[in-house]
Amino acid sequence: xxxxxxxxxxxxxxxxxxxxxxxxxxxxxxxxxxxxxxxxxxxxxxxxxxxxxxxxxxxxxxxxxxxxxxxxxxxxxxxxxxxxxxxxxxxxxxxxxxxxxxxxxxxxxxxxxxxxxxxxxxxxxxxxxxxxxxxxxxxxxxxxxxxxxxxxxxxxxxxxxxxxxxxxxxxxxxxxxxxxxxxxxxxxxxxxxxxxxxxxxxxxxxxxxxxxxxxxxxxxxxxxxxxxxxxxxxxxxxxxxxxxxxxxxxxxxxxxxxxxxxxxxxxxxxxxxxxxxxxxxxxxxxxxxxxxxxxxxxxxxxxxxxxxxxxxxxxxxxxxxxxxxxxxxxxxxxxxxxxxxxxxxxxxxxxxxxxxxxxx
Amino acid sequence: xxxxxxxxxxxxxxxxxxxxxxxxxxxxxxxxxxxxxxxxxxxxxxxxxxxxxxxxxxxxxxxxxxxxxxxxxxxxxxxxxxxxxxxxxxxxxxxxxxxxxxxxxxxxxxxxxxxxxxxxxxxxxxxxxxxxxxxxxxxxxxxxxxxxxxxxxxxxxxxxxxxxxxxxxxxx
Numbered sequence: 429x430x431x432x433x434x435x436x437x438x439x440x441x442x443x444x445x446x447x448x449x450x451x452x453x454x455x456x457x458x459x460x461x462x463x464x465x466x467x468x469x470x471x472x473x474x475x476x477x478x479x480x481x482x483x484x485x486x487x488x489x490x491x492x493x494x495x496x497x498x499x500x501x502x503x504x505x506x507x508x509x510x511x512x513x514x515x516x517x518x519x520x521x522x523x524x525x526x527x528x529x530x531x532x533x534x535x536x537x538x539x540x541x542x543x544x545x546x547x548x549x550x551x552x553x554x555x556x557x558x559x560x561x562x563x564x565x566x567x568x569x570x571x572x573x574x575x576x577x578x579x580x581x582x583x584x585x586x587x588x589x590x591x592x593x594x595x596x597x598x599x600x601x602x603x604x605x606x607x608x609x610x611x612x613x614x615x616x617x618x619x620x621x622x623x624x625x626x627x628x629x630x631x632x633x634x635x636x637x638x639x640x641x642x643x644x645x646x647x648x649x650x651x652x653x654x655x656x657x658x659x660x661x662x663x664x665x666x667x668x669x670x671x672x673x674x675x676x677x678x679x680x681x682x683x684x685x686x687x688x689x690x691x692x693x694x695x696x697x698x699x700x701x702x703x704x705x706x707x708x709x710x711x712x713x714x715x716x717x718x719x720x721x722x723x724x725x726x727x728x729x730x731x732x733x734x735x736x737x738x739x740x741x742x743x744x745x746x747x748x749x750x751x752x753x754x755x756x757x758x759x760x761x762x763x764x765x766x767x768x769x770x771x772x773x774x775x776x777x778x779x780x781x782x783x784x785x786x787x788x
Numbered sequence: 789x790x791x792x793x794x795x796x797x798x799x800x801x802x803x804x805x806x807x808x809x810x811x812x813x814x815x816x817x818x819x820x821x822x823x824x825x826x827x828x829x830x831x832x833x834x835x836x837x838x839x840x841x842x843x844x845x846x847x848x849x850x851x852x853x854x855x856x857x858x859x860x861x862x863x864x865x866x867x868x869x870x871x872x873x874x875x876x877x878x879x880x881x882x883x884x885x886x887x888x889x890x891x892x893x894x895x896x897x898x899x900x901x902x903x904x905x906x907x908x909x910x911x912x913x914x915x916x917x918x919x920x921x922x923x924x925x926x927x928x929x930x931x932x933x934x935x936x937x938x939x940x941x942x943x944x945x946x947x948x949x950x951x952x953x954x955x956x957x958x959x960x
Binding site: 567595 | 815818821824841848853855856859860862863912916
């Protein structure tokens with residue numbers, strides 16, 4: 429059948445383990461394998477994304493970016509990671525040490541849990557709940573608690589202001605992200621990621637869902653960029669006024685956790701966007717053109733997934749280096765007076781379209 | 789002893805410990821974070837009985853909503869070095885008696901209650917079933933409570949806006 433199907437591989441690993449171990453040991457071993465796989469993936473992803481960000485930023489500003497370490501500066505981020513590991517971890521004198529140390533872990537755990545639900549290819553899927561999208565928005569809402577307590581426990585006014593801004597921003601933009609995803613859930617008739625992808629067999633929702641899907645995609649990209657605290661919505665860590673926002677007092681590995689979590693969150697938002705609007709690992713299919721679809725199927729799903737996700741990440745970096753930073757009142761006005769009403773009306777239109785059967 | 793039993797006992801012990809820490813901690817934000825751990829424990833129990841939807845709702849509503857609200861209000865009203873006062877011994881005694889009595893009532897009610905076995909047919913309860921049941925007006929449908937709660941929330945929202953919009957006379 430399909431040579432790019434991972435279901436057989438994962439099943440054979442499971443059966444191989446089951447034949448020699450008790451069910452409890454199998455469960456624990458599988459947990460450990462998956463945890464290690466995700467940790468390695470997480471680290472590599474962080475390194476690649478930081479390198480991409482620096483290079484893309486450089487090209488937007490007509491510079492070369494990192495060039496010294498390795499060919500085209502390819503080893504630069506790895507060198508930076510080593511530097512971060514060896515840095516001295518410092519804690520301000522009056523900080524609440526328990527909460528100060530806990531905060532980066534809350535942020536990174538929520539990122540990890542969201543990463544676990546992403547479908548990378550057919551069968552390459554750690555968690556496939558039937559509440560997929562609800563699960564991701566649930567676990568990513570824990571991250572804001574980490575940001576808030578990081579800012580509060582640092583005993584620094586910049587951190588506190590940054591945390592309050594960040595909290596207000598994440599809590600309000602979560603709504604728009606959720607509602608724009610719901611617009612496509614109405615079309616796909618499922619919250620489960622594997623079923624959302626399967627429903628795009630005949631074409632991606634962004635093309636088949638008419639204008640409402642396109643509007644939902646635009647809202648999702650804006651709100652997603654804001655939810656990850658990235659520019660032009662990065663006023664939580666506006667360096668000219670707040671030094672570094674909620675992670676001003678963090679150094680070394682704990683700073684690296686916040687930094688990595690921000691980049692991986694960007695990847696998660698892009699991957700959700702790619703999965704829900706652009707078909708995830710599903711190749712580019714056009715209706716009943718069997719020959720064309722066959723040719724597209726030769727490209728492995730992993731390439732499709734990372735290609736689409738990479739394109740959306742590039743879009744988000746493009747935003748960051750093109751638009752000026754918003755003020756806090758502009759940010760809240762954009763969400764509550766524009767995006768949210770547009771979203772609510774859009775979801776009604778989409779429900780009407782689905783009811784009348786006007787979509788392809 | 790299977791994995792679920794082990795997870796249950798670990799989570800049960802952790803939840804009891806963190807509940808006690810949440811009420812005895814003298815730092816307000818720490819108490820809120822211990823409460824976070826207790827709420828995560830409840831979500832893990834829902835996951836353990838394969839009730840994904842309720843687990844996700846628990847996380848969204850309690851952690852992403854209520855707890856963030858609590859932390860926001862702590863951030864706005866207290867500062868880092870602040871400690872809660874130790875209450876008077878008489879108040880402590882009264883609180884202990886009250887909580888023991890309420891715990892006794894809850895335990896006796898649960899012991900005397902006959903739980904009805906679910907009549908759900910099918911191998912897995914999906915979110916589609918829950919959605920249909922929530923908006924169904926047949927027997928055991930939940931459309932009336934759903935609508936009543938919507939109106940309650942709408943009223944609360946309008947009230948909040950009215951309070952926020954209210955301006956004192958004389959101060960522009």
